[in-house]
Amino acid sequence: MTSPTPAASALRTVPAIVLTALRLVVRDRLGLFFIVVLPFIIILLFGVGGAGIATAAIGLAVDDGPEASALAEALEADAALSVERYAEASALRRAVRRGDLVGGLVVDDLEADLAAGRTAEVRWLADPASTRAVATEVAVRAVLGELDARLTAVAVAVDDLGVPRADAVAAAAETPEGRLLGVEEEALGDARFAWGVDEVAQQNAVLFIFITGLTGGVALIESRRRGTARRMLASPSSATTILLGEGTARFALCALQAALIVGGAALLFGVAWGTPTVVVAIVGLFCLVATGASMLFGASLSNPEQAWAIAPPAGIALGMLGGALWPLEIVGPTMQAIGRLTPHAWAIDGLRAARAGEGLGDVTSALAVLAAWAGALLVVATWRLRRSLTA
Amino acid sequence: MSASSAPAGPPGPSRPARARGTQATTGPEVVLEAAGLRRAFGDLTAVDGVDVRIAPGEAYGLLGPNGAGKTTTISMLCGLLEPDDGAVRVAGHDLAREPAAAKSAIGYVPQEIALYPDLTARENLAFFGRLYGLRGRALAGRIDAVLDIIGLAPRADDRVGTYSGGMKRRVNIGAGLLHEPRLVVLDEPTVGVDPQSRHAILESVAALSAEGTAILYTSHYMEEVERLCDRVGIIDHGRMIAEGTRRELLAELGEADRLDLVVDGDAGDVAEACRGIAGVVDAAAADREVTLLVRHGRARLAEVVATVASAGATLTSVELVEPDLEAVFLALTGRALRDDG
Numbered sequence: 001m002t003s004p005t006p007a008a009s010a011l012r013t014v015p016a017i018v019l020t021a022l023r024l025v026v027r028d029r030l031g032l033f034f035i036v037v038l039p040f041i042i043i044l045l046f047g048v049g050g051a052g053i054a055t056a057a058i059g060l061a062v063d064d065g066p067e068a069s070a071l072a073e074a075l076e077a078d079a080a081l082s083v084e085r086y087a088e089a090s091a092l093r094r095a096v097r098r099g100d101l102v103g104g105l106v107v108d109d110l111e112a113d114l115a116a117g118r119t120a121e122v123r124w125l126a127d128p129a130s131t132r133a134v135a136t137e138v139a140v141r142a143v144l145g146e147l148d149a150r151l152t153a154v155a156v157a158v159d160d161l162g163v164p165r166a167d168a169v170a171a172a173a174e175t176p177e178g179r180l181l182g183v184e185e186e187a188l189g190d191a192r193f194a195w196g197v198d199e200v201a202q203q204n205a206v207l208f209i210f211i212t213g214l215t216g217g218v219a220l221i222e223s224r225r226r227g228t229a230r231r232m233l234a235s236p237s238s239a240t241t242i243l244l245g246e247g248t249a250r251f252a253l254c255a256l257q258a259a260l261i262v263g264g265a266a267l268l269f270g271v272a273w274g275t276p277t278v279v280v281a282i283v284g285l286f287c288l289v290a291t292g293a294s295m296l297f298g299a300s301l302s303n304p305e306q307a308w309a310i311a312p313p314a315g316i317a318l319g320m321l322g323g324a325l326w327p328l329e330i331v332g333p334t335m336q337a338i339g340r341l342t343p344h345a346w347a348i349d350g351l352r353a354a355r356a357g358e359g360l361g362d363v364t365s366a367l368a369v370l371a372a373w374a375g376a377l378l379v380v381a382t383w384r385l386r387r388s389l390t391a
Numbered sequence: 392m393s394a395s396s397a398p399a400g401p402p403g404p405s406r407p408a409r410a411r412g413t414q415a416t417t418g419p420e421v422v423l424e425a426a427g428l429r430r431a432f433g434d435l436t437a438v439d440g441v442d443v444r445i446a447p448g449e450a451y452g453l454l455g456p457n458g459a460g461k462t463t464t465i466s467m468l469c470g471l472l473e474p475d476d477g478a479v480r481v482a483g484h485d486l487a488r489e490p491a492a493a494k495s496a497i498g499y500v501p502q503e504i505a506l507y508p509d510l511t512a513r514e515n516l517a518f519f520g521r522l523y524g525l526r527g528r529a530l531a532g533r534i535d536a537v538l539d540i541i542g543l544a545p546r547a548d549d550r551v552g553t554y555s556g557g558m559k560r561r562v563n564i565g566a567g568l569l570h571e572p573r574l575v576v577l578d579e580p581t582v583g584v585d586p587q588s589r590h591a592i593l594e595s596v597a598a599l600s601a602e603g604t605a606i607l608y609t610s611h612y613m614e615e616v617e618r619l620c621d622r623v624g625i626i627d628h629g630r631m632i633a634e635g636t637r638r639e640l641l642a643e644l645g646e647a648d649r650l651d652l653v654v655d656g657d658a659g660d661v662a663e664a665c666r667g668i669a670g671v672v673d674a675a676a677a678d679r680e681v682t683l684l685v686r687h688g689r690a691r692l693a694e695v696v697a698t699v700a701s702a703g704a705t706l707t708s709v710e711l712v713e714p715d716l717e718a719v720f721l722a723l724t725g726r727a728l729r730d731d732g
C-alpha cells in the first residue's frame with residue numbers, strides 16, 4: 001500500500017464516513033420518523049390547525065332583520081365557515097370558551113345603526129392562543145370587508161345621490177372601501193399572544209435541528225461501544241480526519257433536517273421564511289451549534305440506549321427554555337433571561353428578523369452569539385471525543 | 392467456508408502465494424518489531440516491558456489469561472493506544488512517526504464485533520475498505536475475494552444484524568483483510584462462537600498464514616495457539632514470561648506430565664495436599680478442578696488418588712494429559728491458564 005498525503009486521505013475518508021452515517025440514519029425507521037414526519041405533524045397540529053382544511057364553526061349573535069340575514073348569508077357563503085345563529089351573546093361566549101365554536105361574532109344594534117348611517121360595531125370573540133381561530137378570523141374579516149364595502153356604497157348612493165335602492169345595490173360591488181362595519185376583537189382565554197403557521201415553522205426548525213443533532217450523537221456512542229471507532233482509528237486515517245468525517249456527517253444530518261423543514265413548510269403550508277441570506281446564515285450557524293452539541297453528547301455518554309432516551313426530552317427542554325415551543329415574550333423576565341442563554345432563542349430572533357424582511361446587518365448579534373456557541377461546543381466536543389477514542 | 396479449506400487463497404488479482412521463509416529477501420527482516428512496551432492505567436500496569444518480533448509470514452501466538460494485557464499490547468501495536476514507553480515498527484515504518492504507513496501494513500481484527508449491524512456485510516466491508524484507500528473496481532474485487540475467504544458470499548447482502556454470532560465473527564475478520572495487509576492481528580477471534588464457526592475461522596487463518604501473511608493471534612485457548620502458531624509468547628500480569636516455539640516451551644517442563652482431576656470437595660485443599668507428593672512440580676485449583684504437573688505422572692497416579700481421599704474429597708475423574716502449553720503456563724505461574732472451562 002502506498003501511503004497518501006494526509007489531505008488526500010482526508011478527501012476520500014470524510015465522504016466515506018458521511019455516506020455511511022447518512023445510510024445508517026435512513027436504515028433506522030424510528031429515527032427517520034422523527035426527522036421526516038414528526039416536524040410536519042407538529043406544524044400541522046399547532047400551526048395550521050385545520051384552517052382551509054375543514055370548515056370552522058363560528059357563532060353569530062345578532063337581532064333578526066334583513067341586514068342580519070344578509071350578514072349570515074355572506075358568512076355562510078364562504079366555504080371555510082359554517083355559521084350558527086345565537087339569540088344571546090352570553091350563550092355564544094360560553095360556546096367559544098368550551099371550544100364548541102372556533103370563534104363568534106356579536107353585533108348589538110345592526111339594523112338601527114345601518115339605518116341611521118352609523119358604523120355598526122362587530123365584535124370577534126376567540127381564544128387568541130388558538131392558531132385555528134387566528135386563521136378563521138382572517139376568513140371572517142375578508143367576508144365582513146366585502147360586505148361592508150357593498151353596504152357603504154349602497155348607503156352613499158341612496159342617501160347622498162338619491163339613486164333608487166335596487167340600482168345602488170347592483171352597483172355596490174364596485175366600491176372598494178367600507179366604513180359601516182367596524183370589527184373589534186375580544187379575547188377569550190388567558191394567552192396574550194397568538195401565533196400562526198410561520199411562527200410555528202420557525203420554532204419547529206430550531207427545535208428539530210437541535211433534537212436531530214442530539215439523536216445523531218447517539219451513533220458516536222454506538223461507534224465507541226461497538227468498536228467501529230477503534231477499527232477506524234486502526235486504519236491509516238488520522239484521528240483528526242475521522243473526527244472531521246464524523247463532524248461533517250452530523251452537520252449534514254442537521255442541514256438535511258433544516259432543508260426539509262424550511263422547504264417542506266414553504267411548499268406544504270406556504271410559510272414565508274423571509275430574507276434568504278438571513279435564513280441561510282442563521283440556520284447554517286444553528287446547524288453548527290447542533291453539530292457541536294451532537295459531538296459533545298456523543299462524547300459524554302457511554303450508553304446508547306440511555307442516550308436515546310435522553311436526547312428528545314433534553315432537546316424539548318432546551319426548546320422550552322429558548323422559546324422554541326412558545327414565544328419567550330409570554331414568560332416572566334427571569335425565564336426570559338434564562339432563555340437568552342440558549343442558542344435557540346437567538347436563532348428564533350434571527351428567523352423572526354428574516355421574516356420581517358431584515359437583512360444580515362440587522363441580525364449581527366444573533367449571528368455572533370450563534371457563532372460563539374458553535375465554536376465553543378465544537379472545540380470542547382472535539383477535544384473530548386479525541387480523548388475518549390485514544391485514551 | 393468452502394474457500395478457506397483451499398490454501399490457494401482468494402481468487403482474483405491478489406498477490407501471488409509465497410512459500411514461507413522466502414520473503415525475507417523481498418522485505419525487511421521483521422514485519423513487526425516492538426521493544427519495551429509499557430502502559431499503565433492509573434495504578435495498574437497493564438503491560439510492563441513487552442518485546443515482540445514477528446518475521447514476515449510467521450504466525451505468532453500471544454497466550455495469556457483474562458486481563459493479562461493482550462488487548463492492551465495489541466492496541467499499542469496497532470496505534471490505538473499511546474504507549475507510556477517503548478517503540479513499535481511495522482514493515483519498516485516507525486508507528487509514532489509514520490503512523491499512516493505503519494497502519495497500512497496491519498489488518499486489525501478487534502476482540503469485539505466492530506461492525507454496523509444495520510449495514511450488510513458488503514456495505515461494512517466497503518466502508519472499512521475505503522478507509523484503507525481502496526476504491527472502485529479494486530475495492531469491489533477485494534470485497535468479493537474476502538467474502539469467499541470468510542465463506543459468506545451467499546449472505547453478503549443481508550444485514551449483519553441478522554447474522555449468527557459465528558457469521559458476525561467472520562465478517563469481523565474479513566474487514567481486516569481487505570487491503571491485503573502484511574500482518575493480520577487477531578484479538579481473540581473465536582470468543583463466543585459455535586464449534587463449527589470456530590473451526591472455519593481457524594481454517595481461514597491457517598490459509599492466510601500458508602499464503603505468507605504474518606499473523607499475530609491472541610487467545611486464552613491454548614489449543615488454538617498450538618495449532619496455528621509457529622511461535623508463542625506467554626503473557627501474564629503484563630509481562631512476557633516465556634517465548635519460543637512450542638517445542639522450546641515444552642522443553643522447559645522437563646519430563647513433567649499434566650494430570651487433570653475433578654473432585655467432589657475442596658479443590659484448594661486437594662491441590663495443597665498434592666504438592667507434598669514427590670514429583671509434583673506444581674498444583675493449581677479452579678472450581679472443582681485440580682491441575683497437577685507431575686514428573687512421570689503415570690507412576691504417581693495411585694499416590695494421587697490416595698492423597699485426594701486423605702484430603703477429604705472424592706475423585707470424580709482423572710485424566711493424564713500430554714505436556715502442552717497449558718502445562719507450561721502452570722509450571723511458570725502456578726495457576727491455570729483459564730478458569731472459565
Ligand SMILES: Nc1ncnc2c1ncn2[C@@H]1O[C@H](COP(=O)(O)OP(=O)(O)OP(=O)(O)O)[C@@H](O)[C@H]1O
Binds near residue numbers: 391435455463502
Ligand atoms: N482503558 C482501561 N482503563 C483501565 N484499565 C484497563 C483499561 N484497559 C485495560 N485495562 C486493564 O488492564 C489489564 C489488561 O487488560 P487487557 O484488556 O489488555 O487484557 P486481555 O489480556 O486482553 O484480557 P482478555 O482475555 O479478558 O481480553 C486488565 O486488568 C484491565 O482491567
Ligand SMILES: [Mg+2]
Binds near residue numbers: 461462578579
Ligand atoms: Mg483482550
